[in-house]
Amino acid sequence: MIRINIKKDSKVVVKSFVHKIDLDNYVLDFIGADKIIGNFTDVANKIWNLNVGTSMTLDNGFNKTIISMSGKSRAGNVMYGGQ
Secondary structure, eight states, rough: OOOEEEEETTTTEEEEEEHHHHHHIIIIIIHHHHHSSSSSHHHHHHHHHHHTTEEEEESSSOEEEEEEEEEEEEOTTTTOOOO
């Protein structure tokens, strides 16, 4: 599981993804990275492989999106309602 912070238009959104395919779909549908720097799968791979505390910037000249990795962890009991 990963947690990323997405800053776009001065708004910060925190998203969590358990599976990489979910991140692929989010990048395609909401970030629109295919219009910014090419293949959305490549962008999703770069995001998935970011180290904790690092970030990447996607800039198409009109909108700047900053994506930073806030955490990586295994999906444990807390996520599935455990104590």
